[in-house]
Amino acid sequence: MSINEFTVSHYKKRTHTDSLKWDALKERYGHEDLLPLWVADTEFSVPEAVQQALQTKITQGIFGYSLVPEDYFSTYANWQKRHHQQTFEKDWLFFSTGVVQALYDLVDCFTEKGDAVLIQPPVYYPFFNVVRDKKRQLVTSNLVSTSNGYQMDFTDLEKRIKENQVKLAILCSPHNPVGRVWKTEELQAYLDICAANNVLVISDEIHSDIILPGNQFISTAEIAKEKGLLENVVVCNAPSKTFNMASLLNAHIWLPHPKQREVYQNWSQENKHTENSSLGQIAGQAAYQSGDQWLDSFLALVTQNYHWIKEQFQQYIPQIEVAELQATYLLWIDLRKWIPPEKVKYYIQDQAKLAVDFGEWFSTETKGFIRINLGTSPDNLRLVINRLLEVNQTIQSGDNIQSNEREELL
Ligand SMILES: Cc1ncc(COP(=O)(O)O)c(C=O)c1O
Incomplete structure (x- = not known):
């Protein structure tokens, strides 16, 4: 199954399904209007054989x-x-x-x-x-x-x-x-x-x-x-x-x-x-x-998502550094050369409207990092990049304003 076929046939909208990732945003992050990239589960339905086996059991009742x-x-x-x-x-x-x-x-x-x-x-x-x-x-x-x-x-x-x-x-x-x-x-x-x-x-x-x-x-x-x-x-x-x-x-x-x-x-x-x-x-x-084929397709998707997002960062916001993803669908990202660690929540959550796992949850020494979940559709990742690019523009124009102001002052 191609990546596209896998995504089309298995991607499911999860809002209003009692999903922790999608339906607990207000409780966990204080806002509902975030794109969830946190917690380690995905938007993809299980292999068909799993659904059938469960259905047989459920039909027995x-x-x-x-x-x-x-x-x-x-x-x-x-x-x-x-x-x-x-x-x-x-x-x-x-x-x-x-x-x-x-x-x-x-x-x-x-x-x-x-x-x-x-x-x-x-x-x-x-x-x-x-x-x-x-x-x-x-x-x-x-x-x-x-x-x-x-x-x-x-x-x-x-x-x-x-x-x-x-x-x-x-x-x-x-x-x-x-x-x-x-x-x-x-x-x-x-x-x-x-x-x-x-x-x-x-x-x-x-x-x-x-x-x-x-x-x-x-x-x-x-x-x-x-x-x-x-x-x-x-x-x-x-x-x-x-x-x-x-x-x-x-x-x-x-x-x-x-x-x-x-x-x-x-x-x-x-x-x-x-x-x-x-x-x-x-x-x-x-x-x-x-589930072998299902897993092959899922891994192909995660691999594609990883390379794509890494390239986007390299091309448009090269200060963002990602760890090499050898396993898992969870990408560890170092934002410290791009934004100050104390501004991560402001830029990533309040401005870009992304719900991520913050670096300081994993170690007292990794404030300024985030972890994002790549087990989602390429469309969602495009949203992520678009939002981060907008934030990047704000940061740059903010910097420009500051430097213009500085020039005027001089
Ligand atoms: C390393 C690790 N262990 C355990 C878990 C959770 O396992 P479970 O849901 O079976 O408790 C996760 C979930 O992200 C994990 O990353």
């Missing part, structure tokens, strides 16, 4: 307690093999209603109050919340922006782990918001440091299927397996970002080592008695079974 669909595991395992050359075993797999919920549960399960937990800002802000809400000690090792893109600082990572006696680290792989797909050597170095210091790694791999051309995702579990370090890794992922089904509440936890499984099962007995999401599993299975 019974939503009593359910089992995991019989072929769920083999379908999901085949997907992992087909897309990531990943093998894993049925015993590893546990379900959660979401990856964020899984993070809260895993932090609870594998650490005690007051234990140190490390994250790598700028990073998906619920990582901060989980550490704080669970009353653990927050330890950060910032990613470093280099001429070669964002990198981990392994010296700093090791130092902070040792200094704070870190017990657990939450890795974002691929990384939201900087868009990195971590390379094998990077994951090896990260894991070596964690394992040498008895740090359990929770690898949040929810974006692992959204990989742009030229990049290869590898799971931290695969690296750990090769190194005999499976005891040090837990993985979370889900079909929700891949296929735009976050509200169906179906996510995966992989516990690849029997010791961790025992700890988690004991913890669950005390703390967790939620049912699985039957609709979520039906949808997930259908997507993993038949």
Whole structure:
């Protein structure tokens, strides 16, 4: 399916559908008239096979307690093999209603109050919340922006782990918001440091299927397996970002080592008695079974959107710098050479009428950045560029007025 055919057949208007992204603008941003580019879901309906599978279940009309669909595991395992050359075993797999919920549960399960937990800002802000809400000690090792893109600082990572006696680290792989797909050597170095210091790694791999051309995702579990370090890794992922089904509440936890499984099962007995999401599993299975082409089209669209918007910035507002998008549909943008950090809300939200994720949500050091969502139509992105160009004109004419005034004064 061409990008155009995909957009025409799958793009849906989401206003007045109880969409958080479109219908909570007043509540979240104080204004309704914004174009939403925040929160990580998209304007595209799920693969047809998913709709059909859900319709069959809905037509049956019974939503009593359910089992995991019989072929769920083999379908999901085949997907992992087909897309990531990943093998894993049925015993590893546990379900959660979401990856964020899984993070809260895993932090609870594998650490005690007051234990140190490390994250790598700028990073998906619920990582901060989980550490704080669970009353653990927050330890950060910032990613470093280099001429070669964002990198981990392994010296700093090791130092902070040792200094704070870190017990657990939450890795974002691929990384939201900087868009990195971590390379094998990077994951090896990260894991070596964690394992040498008895740090359990929770690898949040929810974006692992959204990989742009030229990049290869590898799971931290695969690296750990090769190194005999499976005891040090837990993985979370889900079909929700891949296929735009976050509200169906179906996510995966992989516990690849029997010791961790025992700890988690004991913890669950005390703390967790939620049912699985039957609709979520039906949808997930259908997507993993038949969603390859849909995903190819979606990725082609995201890739096109990325290159297009990057070119527009280069051509018309070259002071705006974008991070290289290797994965996710979330673009990390540095506005600091264009507008002062304290003016970002004024220009982007009040003037351009865009609802974005602000840089300071991801790190105290990234005020002046924004994250925008490219999982939308090229038409919406044209609106974004038109509005930013208008703002740019205002800024430039404002500058001109100031310089004319200055001349007059002289
Ligand atoms: C890194 C990361 N983890 C987790 C989530 C949310 O997962 P869930 O909706 O399953 O809680 C997101 C959503 O944007 C994300 O970017």
